[in-house]
Amino acid sequence: MDVSSVSEGAGLRAASRNDFGTLGRLVRHEGLLDRRYGYYAVKISLTLLALAGGCAAFVLLGDSWWQLLTAVFFAVMFAQVAFLGHDAGHNQVFRTGRANDRAGYAFGGIVGMSYGWWMGKHSRHHANPNHEGDDPDIDIPLLAFTRGQTAHKSGFVRWTSKHQAALFFPLLLLEGLSLHWAGIQAVWRGEVKTRWLEAVLLSAHVVVYLGAVFVVLSPPVALAFIAVHQGLWGVYMGCSFAPGHKGMPTYTDKTELDFLRKQVLSSRNVRGRRWVDFTLGGLNHQIEHHLFPSMPRANLRRAQPLVRAFCAEHGIDYAQCGLLKTYYYVLQHLHEVSAPLRVAGAPAR
Template identity: 55%
Template sequence: MSPPQPTLPIVRSEHGSQYAQLLRLVKAAGLLDRRPRYYRWKLAVTAALFLGGWAAFVAIGESWWQLATAAFLAFVFTQLGFLGHDAGHRQMFSSRRANYVVGILHANLAIGLSYGWWIDKHNRHHAHPNEEGKDPDIEIGALAFTAAQARSRGRTAAAVYRYQAYLFFPMLLLEAVSLHLASLRALARRTTRRRGWETTLFAVHVAGYLTAVFVILSPLQAVAFILIHQGLFGLYLGCSFAPNHKGMAMLHPDDRTDYLRRQVLTSRNVRGHWLTDFMLGGLNYQIEHHLFPSMPRPNLRRAQDMVRQFCHAHDLTYCQTSLLASYAQALRHLHTVGRTPSPAAA
């Protein structure tokens, strides 16, 4: 038998206006207003950390102490990724061009990801969270998020899926490499807008990164630096996104759940404080972020009580848990799905 999958309730159309009610409350509180001063400060501090990290890299020179620099830069690269994410949702500035410039500089130039490719992928995720066949974040061949996926990909994949809960965090060490390669493929296929700028900045990043590492470090140190830096970058990035939807309700392709429930019931918040907000880039307020993608990051915490009370008033489950508990829930889901009988045994 297939493991039970959480499903969303079928909701009648009269509930569709509830989101409009919540949106009016949020707008009236000024929570969708831009916070340019916050973002200018955030951009300046993160840029200083980025430049400082590479200045330290040059100053230290050929040394195994550079592995500590690699770990620090993995942290900074992820913080740059969070800013690219905010720019992609136009949270920073009212000008579309300003958000785009920030996004492409942080993604393509600073960390080596195609901004245009990621925007397309991420927008599809927001439109169809946890929806089979439509959410690219659950259409990953290396993992099965539903029983149907586990059964349909053959015996070899099914054998791997049986252990996917144990392999999940080690696989995140390869996440950055996977994103770099996906960006390269997207640019090569010419599927991104403003491909010329994206390709140029991406190439400058790759050339500058590899030149700096292999010129300053010995070959063995250079390889070790890249492995540590890219591995920890992928792990940190993956651990920041993993609590958001994994193990939450899955949507069937023909589901007609309304927008409010689609976003709330497929998302999970992570309980914490200012340090949690900083380390997870505001993604710990995943429910609020999915309901209002353009809401500036510092306003998400302020919106939380309003959204939670609204959900409770309308008998809508609002999921919030600790960071460790969120990982445990995600891993339990992966374990259950991975134990789905193989195609031959089903």
């Protein structure tokens, strides 16, 4: 064994770990990890006020096909509330974890999601983004995000994976229902820490939501309202989270990366002004968010040039492009990954 090579490799790994420590000190020096209580007080108040206004408009409008427009509004508002739940889950809002969790349960209850289920899933994603086998966000039965995943597809899921680039956006219409159902399953199976609290919150959501819809609207309008609302909410959520990692490099246990490079190289930022920050709930700054998950959303834009300059100085690829370009990369990746399934005569498993 070459002792000098072993020593050199150990030195490089130590230097890599020190890189993130240096970046962390720069970020803290700029005060970018400090709580933004005023920002979140205004953000939460305006979001809940807008949601309440939408509920009032829904009741006043009554049984009308114009309610499909309010369904679009509620799809947007559910996503905005979910973004607040995401921030609370990362301890961005309050100083203590308990206070953030209380807010997270409340926001989850409003939109009908299990906060405990989402926290478990999202924490695994942050620990190993784009890791084949460890990241639940690339373990979706109907799709394949790596060539290795295509080898295990059969039957209907093989067909959806084969045509996944064309089906990606249509499948997002089911994402809202999938989020509801996954949470219900997790609570039913006892896979969440506060099972009874979440059971009450999810039950209350179903009763209030369906009760309001079917009391105010006639059955045909009610069903159309639910379809538009849930479908567009799913598309909005999927279109907000997909650009951050889909189409970026994926990894296995054989890949050795330090924390800094694992997070940066698997993530992509979306370029744009503050309207993009609002629309995507700050997820457009995916690199900074993955490096510093507890950084308040309002500070991510300020951190971006600092992190990008640091990556350039250390020779780390920093991916960033426009919003529409990100969807092009996502669809291109899905199409390329599924190529083996489209080969004539490819055996089905």
